[in-house]
Amino acid sequence: MQRVVELTTTLDCAPDEAWTYVRTSALLDYIAAPLIRFVPRGGKRFPPDWTVGEHRALMLLFGIIPIGWQAIVISFPEPDGEVRTLRDNGYGPMIKRWDHWIEIAPDTGGTATRYTDRVTVDAGFLTPLVAGFARVFYAHRQRRWRSLVAKGFAPLKR
Numbered sequence: 001m002q003r004v005v006e007l008t009t010t011l012d013c014a015p016d017e018a019w020t021y022v023r024t025s026a027l028l029d030y031i032a033a034p035l036i037r038f039v040p041r042g043g044k045r046f047p048p049d050w051t052v053g054e055h056r057a058l059m060l061l062f063g064i065i066p067i068g069w070q071a072i073v074i075s076f077p078e079p080d081g082e083v084r085t086l087r088d089n090g091y092g093p094m095i096k097r098w099d100h101w102i103e104i105a106p107d108t109g110g111t112a113t114r115y116t117d118r119v120t121v122d123a124g125f126l127t128p129l130v131a132g133f134a135r136v137f138y139a140h141r142q143r144r145w146r147s148l149v150a151k152g153f154a155p156l157k158r
Contacts, residue, residue, distance in 0.1 A: 003131035
C-alpha cells in the first residue's frame, strides 16, 4: 500500500540560490529542526554537499526520541527543462519506501522559486500514519525554508 504526499510553496529567492542550498546537508539539519534530527551513523558526518549514494542516519523525534534509522539515498535526475531535482529514494526498517523528490523551478518570471516536495511512502499497514506525518513534516520544512529565505540564508552561510 503506497501513498503520495505533495506540497508546493513559493520561495522569494532565485532558483539558482535555492538549488545551491538544497544540495547541502546543512539545509536538511536546518529545515527538519526541531521536529526531526538526522544523526549520521557510524561516527561519520554527512558530506557538506550531498553526494550520490547512500547515507544512513539515526532519526530523533524532537531531537531526542529515537525513532529508528533511515537510509538517505541521493541522486540528481536529469533536469526536465528548467526543473531541477534532488531525489532521496530512502528506506528503513519501518518505512520500506520513502521516495522523496525535491523540485526547484522558476516562478514569477524567474525571480522566485517554485519548490515542491513529493514523496511516495510505503510502510505497510502504517502507511496512512506515515503519510500523515509526511504531510506535517513537509509543511514544517517549507515554513522553515520560507523563514530561511527571509533571513537571506544567514543561518547556513559557510
